[in-house]
Amino acid sequence: MKVLVTLISLIALLLVVLPGPLYKFGIVDLGTAFAGFKFGVYAGIAALVLLLLQFLLKRDTMTLGSSAIVVVFSVFSIAMPLSMMNTAKSVPPIHDISTDLVNPPEFVAIAPLRANAPNPVEYAGEASAEQQRQAYPELKTLNYSQPKAELVSAVEQAAKNLGWELINADASNGIIEATHTSTWFGFEDDVIVRVNDQGNERLVDIRSKSRIGGSDLGKNAARIHTLIEELDTVLAE
Template identity: 30%
Template structure:
């Protein structure tokens, strides 16, 4: 076998390896997420699968890059597209997961977010998990470490999500609950409680792949000037960190409620 022929064979092998690792990594990630969502295995097992899928996809992208150099040099143009697709898949997937990891490091490892920390909205049909304040980080700060878990949660919450606050709307309590229910339905949340008399709406938001469920409560009270005073709480049922999902949800929801005010 000549040297040129040997390198062509290696170009084909590398192309196959790139495709298997890149596409296989995506398939494994989906399998890990869907399996967790369907209860086939624990979500932590799904995360382990996701981590290995991440590394496999990185390897696939690097191999695809090397294979591209070979197939172009030896005129194997039929393999160019496959390597390009494998490389693009790798870059997109790794960029997406890398962004998630970066966000997770920028937000505190808490999973319960509320607009009102001094009078936190209570759940009625839904529940607060028993270990809700079990693993609140102290951020390496002795003053935080000395606080009770609940007070430490409040302190960390204020530092990270100080912009999330109660809002007021020039609407009745009943109309505000109606607006909140409409927005919840638009988002595909499962609404489990609508109580216009007590100004309570409860709902469950479910993530797409892992099927993580977050409990949500919206509390509406009549203010001193007849306005609707709106508080919201979003809490993850499992996990220590929510990667900022609950805060993002509250910000977006209340922004839409504010648009109703302007409309």
């Protein structure tokens, strides 16, 4: 029974860990990958139930090492998907975030790269904007005193520091575009930064949009915050 319980806990772990790489490399579709999470939770629960039965009925077959492995594998297989579900419930089901909700920056060089993406390149609209206002009221247009060229250069450096793929940097028009690819699933999210002159100030707006998925689990808003922090760090150097 010890071998069976350990095997089920290992299967549970694999059902949760492998969907990301399998989707990333085009072996399974997204629906199948997410189904793996569900069955991973079921398998993790089954392993813990069997471990309990083993403890009650065949305690002499148990070892501390194998039991610890079962618990670790099973708890991770259950906790990770449930954590993602809780995150999804705590944020609005949107995937297009901008510091300017009236006139969001428009993708230029990235637009052709999104031609076949499930989420269109156009802004998601007022319904998405209203949900963003409620969830992320702090995301607004930024003001800087540095010259436009310096800001464009600083944004470029910040994007590179964060490991994003730089797609376009147009200093004359104040546009920087980049793509961030997630490590686990390989999800591609696009970012555009727009720098405009307004008197002695420069207005900086940032937009981050997922290519796939109805909800971004808060990743785009977090990405904008991360870019702002890195930009400020670069400017302070």
